[in-house]
Amino acid sequence: MSYALLKRSLITDLDTVAARYPDVPRLIILKTDVQRRGVFYADAALELLDETLHQTTGTHIFGARDGKTAVRPESLLLRDGTSIITTPTPLEEDPYVVDVLDGDAWLFDNGTPVEPVDYWPAPAYYAKKSRSGVPMKHIVSARPQRLNIFPYRYCTFWNNAKGCAFCDIVVQLKKGRDLLNIPAKLDPVEVGEVIGEALKEQGRFSTIFLTSGSITSGERPFDDEVDYFIALLKEVGKNFRTHKYPSQMIGTAFEKEQLKRLYDKTGLTSYTSDLEVLDEGLFNRYCPGKREWIGYKEWKRRLVDAVDVFGYGRVNTGLVAGIELAGPHGFQSEDLALERTLSEAEDLARQGVSTVFIVWSPRPDTPLGKYKNASLDYYIRLARGLHQLRIKYRLPIDHDSYRNCGNHPDTDLSRILPLWESEL
Amino acid sequence: MTGELLQRVGGLLAEAGTIATIATIDEHGAPQSVPTPFLQLDEAGRLVHLELLETSSTHRNLLGSIWFDRPVSVTLSGRNDEVLVISGRVYKALVSGLRFSRFYRKVRSQLGDADLAAVWLIEPLKIHDETYQVRKAQEETFHPFYFHLDRLVIHRDSI
Numbered sequence: 236m237s238y239a240l241l242k243r244s245l246i247t248d249l250d251t252v253a254a255r256y257p258d259v260p261r262l263i264i265l266k267t268d269v270q271r272r273g274v275f276y277a278d279a280a281l282e283l284l285d286e287t288l289h290q291t292t293g294t295h296i297f298g299a300r301d302g303k304t305a306v307r308p309e310s311l312l313l314r315d316g317t318s319i320i321t322t323p324t325p326l327e328e329d330p331y332v333v334d335v336l337d338g339d340a341w342l343f344d345n346g347t348p349v350e351p352v353d354y355w356p357a358p359a360y361y362a363k364k365s366r367s368g369v370p371m372k373h374i375v376s377a378r379p380q381r382l383n384i385f386p387y388r389y390c391t392f393w394n395n396a397k398g399c400a401f402c403d404i405v406v407q408l409k410k411g412r413d414l415l416n417i418p419a420k421l422d423p424v425e426v427g428e429v430i431g432e433a434l435k436e437q438g439r440f441s442t443i444f445l446t447s448g449s450i451t452s453g454e455r456p457f458d459d460e461v462d463y464f465i466a467l468l469k470e471v472g473k474n475f476r477t478h479k480y481p482s483q484m485i486g487t488a489f490e491k492e493q494l495k496r497l498y499d500k501t502g503l504t505s506y507t508s509d510l511e512v513l514d515e516g517l518f519n520r521y522c523p524g525k526r527e528w529i530g531y532k533e534w535k536r537r538l539v540d541a542v543d544v545f546g547y548g549r550v551n552t553g554l555v556a557g558i559e560l561a562g563p564h565g566f567q568s569e570d571l572a573l574e575r576t577l578s579e580a581e582d583l584a585r586q587g588v589s590t591v592f593i594v595w596s597p598r599p600d601t602p603l604g605k606y607k608n609a610s611l612d613y614y615i616r617l618a619r620g621l622h623q624l625r626i627k628y629r630l631p632i633d634h635d636s637y638r639n640c641g642n643h644p645d646t647d648l649s650r651i652l653p654l655w656e657s658e659l
Numbered sequence: 660m661t662g663e664l665l666q667r668v669g670g671l672l673a674e675a676g677t678i679a680t681i682a683t684i685d686e687h688g689a690p691q692s693v694p695t696p697f698l699q700l701d702e703a704g705r706l707v708h709l710e711l712l713e714t715s716s717t718h719r720n721l722l723g724s725i726w727f728d729r730p731v732s733v734t735l736s737g738r739n740d741e742v743l744v745i746s747g748r749v750y751k752a753l754v755s756g757l758r759f760s761r762f763y764r765k766v767r768s769q770l771g772d773a774d775l776a777a778v779w780l781i782e783p784l785k786i787h788d789e790t791y792q793v794r795k796a797q798e799e800t801f802h803p804f805y806f807h808l809d810r811l812v813i814h815r816d817s818i
Contacts, residue, residue: 260726315725316754316777356756379755438763438775439755638713638754651686651719 249344252611259615259648265350266319267614267644269311269331269342270594271557273300273324276307279335284308289354290361290377292323300324300596308333308354310378311342318379318641319352322596355379358440360433365425373417374429380441380638382433386421386467390448392524399511400521401555404448406600423463427470434474442639443471446485449524456528460486461493468501479504483634485553488529488537494544505634506545509553510534513579513590514566517559521603535583542587548631550588553643556617557595557608569613577620584628590621591635591643614644621645622652629655664786668735668743669700676738681708683720683731693717697766698733705750706733706781709762713776721779725749731781734789742789745781753778 249268253261284291290309300322311319311333324330332343333352342349356379361372376383388408392398398405408419433440445467450460464484472480485507489497497503512518515531525534541550559565559572566572580590595608622645625632632646633639640646671677679698684690693716697709710718724731732746753759754777763775788794798805 262726312755314751315722316752353756436760437767438760650722654714 248611249349252615255612256615256619259619260315262313262315262317262350263618263644263647264611264615265342266313266317266647267594267618268611269319270321270596270644271608271611271614273328273330273596274311274321274342275324275326275330275332277332277334280333280340281307283335283340284354286357287362288357290357300328300598310355311340311352312355312379313350313352316379317637317647318355320378320593320642358433359436360429363432365429367418367422367425369416369418371429371432374421374426375433377433377440378641380439381640382430382440382443384421384426384430384443384445384467384471385447386423386426386445386463387447387450388417388419390524391451392449392528394451395524397524397527399524400602401511401558401595401598401604403598403600403604421467423466423470426467427473430471431474441481442634443480443482444484444640445482449487449528451528455490455493457487457489457493461489461497464497464503465500468497468503472502475502478502481634481639483507483639485509487525488534489541490537491540491544494537494541498544504545505549505551506541507551507553507635508534508538508541509555510538511553511555512559513554513576514559517564520564521558535588538583538588539586547587548589549634551632551635552583552588552590554590554592555595556592556614558603560609560613561595561597561603561606569609569616572609573613573616573620576617577624580621581624581627584624584630587628587630589625589630589632589635591632591640591646592617592621593642594644618645618648622648625649625652629653631655664743664788665700665704665783667741667788668706668745668783668786671735671737671741671743672699674737678736680734680736681717681731682734683717683724684729685716685720686723691716691720692734695733697762698735701780704783706745706747706783707762708733708779708781709766710776710779711766711770711773715776718776721749721752721777725752730784733781740791742791744787744789745783746785746787747781747783749779750782751780753780 249265253264291306292309301324307323310321313319333340334343336348340352340354342352358377363371365371365374388404390398390404393405445464451457453459464486480502482503483505484503488508510518511522518531519526538550538552559576560569583590594614597604597606597608631652632649635643635646637647637650679695680692681695682690682692695708699707701707712718723729730746731749732744735743759778762778766773766775
C-alpha cells in the first residue's frame with residue numbers, strides 16, 4: 236500500500252473550506268492550499284517521473300522548502316489547466332502528498348485522494364546544450380506555457396545585507412553555481428539563441444518572462460539593470476517578426492525615463508514591480524534594500540507612472556502573501572491584514588495598477604523562514620478581494636494570467652473576468 | 660461509457676458530412692450552442708473538443724463547467740438524418756504537452772494562422788438517439804395519445 240493511503244481519512248480540511256466559499260472553484264482552493272502547505276513526493280510518484288517527458292526541479296531562482304536540490308517534478312498541472320507552483324516540503328510540515336493511484340499521480344491529503352495531477356511536460360529544448368556547453372534549461376527555463384529568463388541570479392540589495400527577509404536568491408545562486416553549473420549572469424546573445432531553439436516547438440509557449448535580482452548601479456540608480464534588460468530583450472526580439480511580443484518583466488521600480496527606454500527600445504509589453512507587502516511599516520522592515528533605494532510611496536508612484544508607459548491593465552505589483560502576518564511585527568489578525576492589503580490594492584487599482592499575490596513559501600535560509608504562512612481562508616479571501624477589485628476597476632490581467640504565469644490564485648479566478656470589449 | 664451508442668458516435672464522427680455542435684451554459688444558466696468542427700472521440704471514449712480562443716464564450720463556459728460541475732452536451736447530425744445528443748461532464752483541459760501540440764499543429768494545418776487555447780476532454784454520461792424516425796417510432800409506440808387524429812382518418816377518396 237502506498238504511503239498516502241496508509242493515513243486515509245474521509246473529510247479533508249479542503250472540503251471544509253470549500254464549503255465556505257461556494258463561489259470559488261474547488262480546484263483553485265486546492266491549488267492555493269497545495270502552495271500553502273507544499274508537497275511531498277512519495278517514492279512511487281518519483282518513479283513516474285521521466286526526465287525525457289517531464290520537467291524536473293533545479294532551474295529556479297528561488298530554493299525548495301526542504302532546502303534540497305534533487306531531481307523531482309518541477310511542478311503540477313490540475314485538470315482545468317491550472318498550474319500549481321509549489322516546492323517539495325518535509326513530511327513533518329504536513330504537506331500534500333503526491334502518490335500513485337491506479338497508475339496515475341494524485342494529490343493526497345491526510346491519506347485521501349483529492350485530485351489527479353500531471354507533471355509539467357518537458358519542452359523539447361531541455362535536452363539540448365547552449366553554445367557555451369550549458370544545458371539550455373539552465374539558461375532559459377519553462378513553465379507549461381511560459382519561457383523564463385532569470386538572467387542575473389544575484390541581488391545587489393544584499394551587498395549591505397539589505398535583501399528582502401523572505402528571499403533566498405543568494406543562497407540559491409550558490410547552490411545553482413556549485414551543484415548545477417548555472418551561470419550567475421547570462422550572456423544576452425546566448426539567451427536569444429536558446430529562446431530561438433525553444434520556439435521551434437510549436438504550440439508550447441505563449442509568453443516570454445524575465446526577472447532578476449535588483450542591480451543598483453548605473454549613472455542613475457538601476458540604469459545598469461535597465462540596460463541589461465534592454466540588451467536581453469533585444470536579443471530575444473530578434474526571434475520575432477513583430478517589434479512587440481507577449482512578454483512580462485519583473486524589475487525594480489524604475490523611473491519614468493527608464494520605463495520609457497525599456498518600452499520603446501524593446502518588445503516588452505507589460506511591467507511588474509513587486510512591493511511584496513502592502514503596508515509601509517512592514518515594507519520598510521522586510522524589504523530594507525527597497526526602502527533604502529526607493530521607498531514605499533515612491534515605489535507606488537513609479538508603478539502608477541508605468542501605466543502611462545505600458546498601458547492600462549499592463550502593469551501590476553506582486554505580494555508575498557502571508558509575510559504580513561508573520562512573527563511579532565505582523566498584523567495581529569487576518570481581518571486586519573486583509574483590510575489593510577485590500578485598501579492599498581484598491582488605491583493602486585483605481586490608478587490602473589493591478590495587484591497579484593503568491594502564497595508565501597517560508598524557506599529555510601531566510602530570516603522569516605521559521606514562521607508559518609497564513610490560513611487557507613485568508614488566501615481565499617485575498618484572492619476574491621483582488622479579483623473583485625479587477626472587476627470594479629475593469630482591470631485586465633492577461634499578462635499575469637494562468638497561462639502567462641500560473642502562480643497567482645487571484646488571477647486564476649480572473650480567467651472569467653468580464654470581457655469589457657464586448658460592450659464597445 | 661461503452662456500448663453500441665458510443666460506437667455510433669465514433670461512426671458518425673468518422674463520416675465527412677457530420678455536423679457537430681457543443682452546447683454550454685453560462686454562470687446565469689443561459690445556454691449557448693456553437694459548431695465544434697474538430698470534435699473527435701479519443702481512445703478512452705471521451706469527446707475531444709478543440710477551443711481556439713481563450714476568450715470565447717464556450718471556453719469560459721467550459722471552464723465554469725469544470726469548476727462548478729455544470730453539464731454540457733454535444734449534438735451530432737449525420738448526413739442520413741441520424742442525430743445523437745451526448746450529455747456529459749467536462750473532464751479535463753489540456754493546455755500544454757505533446758498531445759496539445761499535436762492538436763495545435765492539426766488546427767494550423769487546416770486553418771492556417773490559427774491558435775489553440777485548450778483541448779477539452781468531455782466524459783459522455785448519456786447518449787440519446789434523437790434521430791427523427793427513431794424518436795417518431797418510439798413516441799407512437801409508447802405515447803399513443805399524442806397523435807393528431809387527422810393522421811388516423813380514413814381517406815375515402817383513396818379507397
